[in-house]
Amino acid sequence: MLGVYTLAILCNIITMADRREWLTVSGSDRVELERRVRSRAVAAREAQRARIVLLASQGYSGLEICELVGVSEPSVEKWRCQYDQSGLARLEEQPRPGRPRAVVDDDKVREVL
Numbered sequence: 192m193l194g195v196y197t198l199a200i201l202c203n204i205i206t207m208a209d210r211r212e213w214l215t216v217s218g219s220d221r222v223e224l225e226r227r228v229r230s231r232a233v234a235a236r237e238a239q240r241a242r243i244v245l246l247a248s249q250g251y252s253g254l255e256i257c258e259l260v261g262v263s264e265p266s267v268e269k270w271r272c273q274y275d276q277s278g279l280a281r282l283e284e285q286p287r288p289g290r291p292r293a294v295v296d297d298d299k300v301r302e303v304l
Contacts, residue, residue: 214247214271220279221248240282243270 216224227233227241239260246256247267256267273281 216248
């Protein structure tokens, strides 16, 4: 049998997991996000981020978005917050830390082989 304290914790966890945080998206941003989702020229990561923001603006919970988009809940929360703080600019691919990849041309490959 569950104690009152344990039951309260479980209820809080369930409530938090299913919380719905509405995200306000302007009309022009919505048009751009929908374009990114439909575009074949946009990187898959950017299209996925746009879809997360659109679903959040439609009132889907974090767990629902996870299931629909196929990402983890921390990822959903990250991109929601990124958009909320800085708009569309933060959804674009940012430079990654570390040394850039070396571009190897055909001559180098033949030389190594």
